[in-house]
Amino acid sequence: MSTKRRVGIIFGGKSAEHEVSLQSAKNIVDAIDPEKYNVTLLGIDKDGKWHINDQSHYLLNEENPKLIQLNKSNEHVAIVPGETNQQLINASGEVSLEQLDVIFPIVHGTLGEDGSLQGMLRLANIPYVGTNVLGSALCMDKDIAKRLLKDAGINVAKxxxxxxxxxxxxxxxxxxxxxxxxxxxxxxxxxxxxxxxxxxxxxxxxxxxxxxxxxxxxxxxxxNIDGRELECSVLGNDDPVASLPGEILPQGDFYSYETKYIDESGALLEAPANLADDEIKNIKETAVHAFKALECEGMARVDFFMQKDGTLVLNEINTLPGFTKISMYPKLWEISGIPYSELIDRLIELAIDRHEQDAQLKSSID
Known part of the structure; x- marks a missing residue:
């Protein structure tokens, strides 16, 4: 009998970041340990339909970020909230899928990291990687996030x-x-x-x-904040820890979508950043403080500007950061001593641990 965990990877989605999600999914699939996990791929197309994908051909043009596409299948997925052993069914044949132990959602942007997907997975009673419903929604809305960060004593841009x-x-x-x-x-x-x-x-x-x-x-x-662009990765639930920070050195006017995900030469990524020990300490502590202030869990990437006088200004917190070839979240953990495959292990364990804690909560009055 197999002791491997059954992991579902949800990717794609209806957001403007669909193609980024496909790149992230590819890198997670390539890095996840096949000796530890059986992977089920669940691709969401741009119309919002869920596809059961085969690992051998789930992407088209996978090596070209400008042309990458989801290879749609003829097998679709439906969710059955409230079930314990049949949360996901093959909607094409009304056959239950093998029960999944955990979901790794890597759907960036709207309907993926704004709490919508997280809420659905919670209703379906499936453990999932990353921040909970509240933290996801708070971090996605830059306006609300800024208000809470200011209340927590963290500098943000006007x-x-x-x-x-x-x-x-x-x-x-x-x-x-x-x-x-x-x-x-x-x-x-x-x-x-x-x-x-x-x-x-x-x-x-x-x-x-x-x-x-x-x-x-x-x-x-x-x-506009005139300063160095610094990023820090955070990992954990109740006791989160921060990675060494890295620095973005854009070669264009600013760190645009094209620079982040399409043009590998559009920005230089310096990891770790060239900083003094006290500056590193300040960034790591502020990143964890912000992570807690916005009710994050599992993982987040915290982005800063550092002004010439050393003042930190928090730009944003991303609760489902990219996992592409040039993404900072996994890179920063790698230089901090956690290789890609081990990072995936830890994220999955954090998801299962949180789910087990939630299961201990009472849902009825005696």
């Missing part, structure tokens, strides 16, 4: 939050006076720099607002 109904009343000159030039326009609930633009002129402002509102109903106008 910003203005704009809802769709408010955008016509905006005055470029007033914004310029409040947060200066240049400034950034960001959809509040997107990651990977999707929909982000840097603004120096009123025309760029108008175009940037149009672009950002195609991705979200809420947008942030955020001051």
């Amino acid at each position: 910003s203005i939050t704009v809802k769709r109904r408010e955008k016509e009343a905006l005055n470029f000159q007033n914004i310029k006076e409040k947060i200066g030039l240049p400034f950034f326009i960001k959809p509040a609930n997107q990651g990977s720099s999707v929909g982000v633009s840097k603004v120096n002129t009123e025309q760029e402002f108008k175009q940037g607002m149009e672009d950002a509102f195609t991705y979200d109903h809420k947008v942030l106008l955020e001051e």
Whole structure:
């Protein structure tokens, strides 16, 4: 009888980060130890349909980030909430799938790291890797995250939050006076720099607002922080620990989507970053503090700017960071002494441990 854990990897999704998720899934599949795990691949296409994929041909153009695609199958998945042994069924034949011990969701962006997928997996009573529903939702919304981080005493950039109904009343000159030039326009609930633009002129402002509102109903106008771009990986549940920090050295105007995931020469990644011991200590402690303040669990990547005087400004927390070839989250753990395959082991164990703790909670009144 096999003692391997049965791991489901969910990837793809309806978000603008679909292709990034495919790259992340490929790297996890390549790194996961086949002696320890039996893997079931569950790919979500851009229409939201779930596919049961064969590991030998689940991706098309897998070596080209610009052309990578999900290879759709003829077998689809449905969720059965409340069941203990038949949470997932093959919707094409109404046959139960082999019960999974844990899910590794690597669906970046909307409906993947905003708490939606996490809530569904909790309803289905399946352990899952990563932050819980609340922490996922908090970190995904940059506006809400900033408010909570400020309340926790953590520095964040000055910003203005704009809802769709408010955008016509905006005055470029007033914004310029409040947060200066240049400034950034960001959809509040997107990651990977999707929909982000840097603004120096009123025309760029108008175009940037149009672009950002195609991705979200809420947008942030955020001051430009002149400083080094530093990232730190955090791992754990009740007692999280932080990796050595790394530094992003963009070769373009800013660390864009193209730079992060398409152009491997678009940015230099210095890992570990060239920092003094006290600076490393400050970054690691602040990363863990922010992780706890936003109710994170499992994993997160915490992104900072360090100004010339050494002041740290927290940019954002990503609860489902990329696992692509050039992603910082696994790279930083590797230089901190945890190789890729062991990192996957730890994330899975954290997921199962949390699920077992949740199972001890009472759900009825005696």
